[in-house]
């Protein structure tokens with residue numbers, strides 16, 4: 001069975017499955033061959049969103065990461 005090839009939505013580079021970043025949101029598939037293209041795409045998404053919407057989503061995502069970080073800090077301090 002031939003491997004599925006993905007085409008980067010930012011630069012057009014074709015890359016094999018298992019490499020790069022492929023994000024699926026409902027029927028929408030975004031293929032990104034490198035983290036550089038992923039960052040470009042992420043910035044473009046934020047630019048397209050309504051500032052009020054992106055502000056709320058960014059705040060929520062930041063909070064989620066902060067929770068992960070503080071949990072990691074706790075487990076680290078327990079080890080000492």
Ligand SMILES: [Zn+2]
Nearest residue numbers: 008011033037
């Ligand atoms: Zn690319």
